[in-house]
Amino acid sequence: MEEVRQSYELILSEYKNLVEGLKVYHVAADQLKIGQPLIVRAPIKGEVIQNDLVTGDYLNTEAGLLVKIAELSQVYVAAQVKEKDIRFIHKGD
Secondary structure, eight states, X not given: OHHHHHHHHHHHHHHHHHHHHHHHTTOOGGGOOTTOXXXXXXXXXXXXXXXXXXXXXXXXXXXXOOEEEEOOSSOOOOOOOOGGGGGGOOTTO
């Protein structure tokens, strides 16, 4: 009985950790169903500039970064412009 209780408490603890992890992405664990796609929303705004996710992939904590998001409302560029072309460059371009 003690072994079963410890096993239950371990599984319950893992479940609670997963539920808390899903809260980071504003996902309610009680609304998930087996086979249903999981839509994950980034906690930051921006554009996806790299996506290495594959449909059906199994993800774990060792997977590393799979999606890069960049906030592109302001982009700074360092460029070498010839003197004859500098008249075509304006603030805000």
